[in-house]
Amino acid sequence: MKNRILIMACVAASALSAHALQPRWLETDSVAAVALRTRADFPYTVDEFYEIASQKYPGLTREQLQTYINKKYVETLDFDGTTRVFKKALRNLALLDPAQSNFTHRGATASAARISYADSVLQWQRGNNPVGGAHRVVYRFSVDVPNHKAIQGDLLRVWLPLPVKTDRQSNIKILSASHPYILSDGESEHNTIYFQSAVGAPSDTTHFEYTATFDTKGQYFSPEYILSHLKPYKKNSGLYKRYTATEAPHIVRLDSLAHAIAGDETNPFLLSEKVYDYIISNYPWAGAREYSTIPCIPRYVVDQKHGDCGQVSLLYISLMRTLGIPARWESGWMLHPGEKNLHDWAEVYFEGVGWVPVDPSFGRYTSSDNKDIQTFYSHGMDAHRLTANKAVGKEFYPAKQYIRSETVDSQMGEVEVLQGNLFYPAWDSHLQLISVEPVEAKSAKTF
DSSP states (O other), X not given: OOOOSOOOOOOOEEOOOSSOOEETTEEOOHHHHHHHHHHHHOOEEHHHHHHHHHHHSTTOOHHHHHHHHHXXXXXXXXXXXXXXXXXXXXXXXHHHOHXXXXXXXXXXXXXXXXXXXXXXXXHHHTTSOTTSSEEEEEEEEEEEEEOOGGGTTOEEEEEEEOOOOBTTEEEEEEEEESSOOEEOTTSSSBOEEEEEEEOOOTTSEEEXXXXXXXXXXXXXXXXXXXXXXXXXXXTTSHHHHHHTSOBTTTBOOOHHHHHHHHTTOOOHHHHHHHXXXXXXXXXXXXXXXXXXXXXXXXXXXXHHTOOOHHHHHHHHHHHHHHTTOOEEEEEEEEOXXXXXXXEEEEEEEETTTEEEEEOTTTOOOTTSSOHHHHTGGGSEEOSOEEEEESSSSOOOSSOOOSOOSSSSOOSSOEEEETTEEEOTTSOEEEEEEEEEEEOOOOOSSOO
């Protein structure tokens, strides 16, 4: 899962305009915005970080710290000749240093609850549990924007994520909304509900919200089903051409790595399994930088030797497309009880089978003695998801005028005014689950 909720940066004034001082979170220039976001992600000099790390690790020497930096356990970036340290480096060190983490592969320590979510879908798909594979979700999504003096007299434009219709998501209904709205309704691969409102009184907060319901179900494709239904790809089809193409900057060709993983294998499903196993075994989870500050996310994962859920999903998609296998992005929220959070995953297309869900971040549940549960997430999905995005970095509808806060994805929402983008902490968003109830749902077919 990812941790991109807020950059709690100081709202100090910065000279971003020749005419006035603007708060740092009011972004009028995309290049300046990325530079400031990057600097905020790397707040410490090496000496400052050493002092902080020494409090947690008494006896830590500077030579040991340099070793951690050289091995990418501590992430650094150079600014004008000065090496600075990532703000999450102390926590990430415990996750990335093998002496502390005992990492073997993603999913190895899955909880009993996590295992039960996979088992529930398997039992439902096999007809043993009629309400085990789907839920009806009622939720409220809200954004609060303090009416800062810098935006007085301006117009707030707000985009909030909305479930998109998929094979696993249906019956999407808006139950109520705080303002008149516009739905993207297929005009963007980031599904959104759009509001706008004049900025209110300086001492007040402008509140936007909507309440909606949708049905979400799990899905599982057994290896036997996939292998017995595979057909050669129709390489002249629009689907094949689109989903094997590069999409700069975050879906790219990684020829040497992809072919090293593939070896002599040519079967698309077995290639997907090899790529999946390589990723979950070689790239542990760690707290992520702001995505907008990373020039190419899959190459970043390979270079830094770690990644969060979205980063390893983009690596999976890039590797699969390099091997001539269609793959695409999905993202939104994971709604597992007690684990509600932003989350990203992928889908892979097998001719003769269709789109198959893949979640590299969830890994292999090897603590289970059920092989189908162990391998579930390389060709299955649980019933605790809200999918709002089917691609990365696409245009919004209505169009956004300034750089987005989430340049790759759309999960927390976006806010701008006529004079610029509003970055964190200029506003706050919240997804509240009102109810999640199991419902009977028929599986379209036995996979």
